[in-house]
Amino acid sequence: MYEEISSFIDPSIELKIGFDEWDKFKKNECSPDSKLVIITSKSCRKFISGIDNEIIIIVKDEPSLDSIDYYFEKISKKISNLDDKNINFIALGGGSVIDTAKIICLMISNKIKTSEEAINRSSREKLVENYKIICIPTTAGTGAEITPFSTIWDKESGQKHSIVAEKISRSIILDAKLTLSLPKKIIISSGIDCLCQILESTWSKNLNHLSLKSASKGFKYLIKNINSILRNINNIQAREEMLVASFLGGISISIANTTLCHSISYPLTAKLNIPHGLACGFTLIEVIKFNSKLKDKFLKSTLKTTGYETSEILVEKIKEVFKNIEFNNLLKPHLNDVENNLNDILPLTLNKRSSNNPVKANLNEVEMIINKSLIRFK
Numbered sequence: 202m203y204e205e206i207s208s209f210i211d212p213s214i215e216l217k218i219g220f221d222e223w224d225k226f227k228k229n230e231c232s233p234d235s236k237l238v239i240i241t242s243k244s245c246r247k248f249i250s251g252i253d254n255e256i257i258i259i260v261k262d263e264p265s266l267d268s269i270d271y272y273f274e275k276i277s278k279k280i281s282n283l284d285d286k287n288i289n290f291i292a293l294g295g296g297s298v299i300d301t302a303k304i305i306c307l308m309i310s311n312k313i314k315t316s317e318e319a320i321n322r323s324s325r326e327k328l329v330e331n332y333k334i335i336c337i338p339t340t341a342g343t344g345a346e347i348t349p350f351s352t353i354w355d356k357e358s359g360q361k362h363s364i365v366a367e368k369i370s371r372s373i374i375l376d377a378k379l380t381l382s383l384p385k386k387i388i389i390s391s392g393i394d395c396l397c398q399i400l401e402s403t404w405s406k407n408l409n410h411l412s413l414k415s416a417s418k419g420f421k422y423l424i425k426n427i428n429s430i431l432r433n434i435n436n437i438q439a440r441e442e443m444l445v446a447s448f449l450g451g452i453s454i455s456i457a458n459t460t461l462c463h464s465i466s467y468p469l470t471a472k473l474n475i476p477h478g479l480a481c482g483f484t485l486i487e488v489i490k491f492n493s494k495l496k497d498k499f500l501k502s503t504l505k506t507t508g509y510e511t512s513e514i515l516v517e518k519i520k521e522v523f524k525n526i527e528f529n530n531l532l533k534p535h536l537n538d539v540e541n542n543l544n545d546i547l548p549l550t551l552n553k554r555s556s557n558n559p560v561k562a563n564l565n566e567v568e569m570i571i572n573k574s575l576i577r578f579k
């Protein structure tokens with residue numbers, strides 16, 4: 202059913218999609234002799250039951266400078282030989298869990314000792330993953346299982362840093378069984394992150410044929426399923442296809458990267474703790490309108506990928522999605538915070554991601570986008 206998707210990724214990356222795939226893997230591959238570093242979260246710990254392993258890291262939040270240093274030290278103390286190439290990482294959880302595993306794997310692979318050093322070295326040299334990471338995402342949104350980059354948040358300065366792997370070494374398991382107990386608000390926030398990632402990749406300056414192909418397939422799966430997973434939480438096929446949409450979005454942004462919605466979202470998450478997907482979706486419609494200049498000249502690939510004739514029709518479709526999943530209700534509690542802290546946030550909204558946007562935005566224009574978004578959701 203998903204044959205074509207394998208052709209989108211490097212043949213060295215193993216991909217398994219199906220209900221119960223994680224349990225099968227656990228039974229066959231996680232013997233007491235396997236050297237595993239397991240990284241998961243409190244809510245996902247139940248899925249690793251039965252694995253006899255002493256290195257288990259329970260991630261609480263998004264990766265930060267402090268949390269990465271803390272987990273790295275904990276793991277280093279437990280692994281007697283950090284050069285042992287037989288070590289495998291298991292990253293089972295949402296985007297924060299998978300990003301944490303990716304960063305720590307890169308640190309061990311490249312003999313990096315601190316999160317600060319990881320940030321510095323990632324900006325000037327090519328880092329590689331020398332250990333396999335078995336990624337089992339339990340949310341459908343970030344596509345972190347396939348992207349080469351991870352995020353470290355610096356909440357004090359309100360910024361985020363990207364760590365990039367030049368070469369990745371992954372096995373990916375997309376198993377809908379693990380998403381069945383997700384709370385609705387996480388489904389919505391992750392789903393909107395996925396929507397933003399897919400759409401932003403289609404208007405990014407860095408798009409290519411493959412990123413558009415992946416975005417096109419991902420968009421179809423997302424639009425088909427985003428309402429039905431909320432209407433019937435036990436719809437296994439819808440959940441599986443959402444995981445696939447998220448994975449495809451991950452492929453698209455690995456090539457094309459994200460743009461202005463993500464760029465504006467970072468200080469909203471870092472400074473105001475607005476969940477990532479909500480923070481990205483907050484400006485999505487106004488960013489599309491901003492990019493629709495010159496008769497949709499900059500949105501040609503977006504319209505071709507999504508199958509809508511004009512940006513107005515695309516905006517109407519997004520409004521319909523927002524309405525059906527009651528996105529406004531989740532966003533509303535954060536709007537006063539955005540309004541009251543606009544002056545602090547604004548200078549942090551233009552960063553590397555915004556430079557991928559097809560229409561260059563200045564701070565006045567970002568302020569206008571935020572103000573219009575505030576009016577839209579109030």
Ligand SMILES: [Fe+2]
Pocket residue numbers: 343394398463477481
């Ligand atoms: Fe994202």
